[in-house]
């Protein structure tokens with residue numbers, strides 16, 4: 113059965129299992145762009161590359177995927193192929209993927225410009241969204257130029273089940289570390305780091321000290337950057353000493 117999403121009257125998607133929000137209606141797309149794409153140096157870092165791989169912890173409503181895909185389509189210098197690999201233990205229903213983008217607001221800037229395309233791509237994602245049983249699922253879009261791999265299982269076995277990703281970017285997007293510690297533990301981030309190429313960039317909305325320390329322990333150089341309101345900070349990291 114699909115994971116239930118509770119939609120609050122202000123349009124936010126809430127998880128009863130974790131007691132946290134997937135993303136806010138007002139800031140969801142801006143956060144995807146400002147925290148995850150910007151934090152991983154995108155679109156700049158995929159330019160001129162034959163392929164570029166993003167690894168994500170926590171697929172959720174798919175908003176980071178849709179924002180990355182839309183930004184890739186908009187970029188005349190995009191890489192030849194975008195691979196997006198994500199893990200998710202509790203896939204939501206296709207209607208919730210659609211509701212997530214319908215509920216989004218983007219008042220201005222890059223998020224507003226991208227919103228119509230994000231909604232259009234969400235329809236393509238939702239129509240491919242079936243049989244999300246535990247295991248590996250692959251979806252092919254844009255004539256094979258965009259490959260989505262979804263590992264449906266708890267994060268550690270899910271990451272361990274993946275062929276080596278050689279990730280160029282790592283989006284760390286579990287619920288907050290206080291209510292979702294599995295997504296941020298040393299064993300989880302260590303398996304994620306083993307999927308990363310040297311110089312891989314990682315990004316997250318959290319700058320919690322234990323998360324920063326764990327990433328440092330795994331060979332990442334970690335920076336606290338100015339965040340998107342209401343968050344004061346966001347995290348950027350670069351893998352300088354990859355684990356063996």
Ligand SMILES: C[S@@+](CC[C@H](N)C(=O)[O-])C[C@H]1O[C@@H](n2cnc3c(N)ncnc32)[C@H](O)[C@@H]1O
Nearest residue numbers: 170171172173174175176201266267285286287
């Ligand atoms: C903040 S949401 C992700 C939002 C998503 N990246 C997006 O763009 O819509 C966190 C996700 O992590 C998933 N999650 C939490 N704990 C997990 C675990 N132990 N293993 C796998 N997935 C987990 C949740 O089900 C939820 O979908």
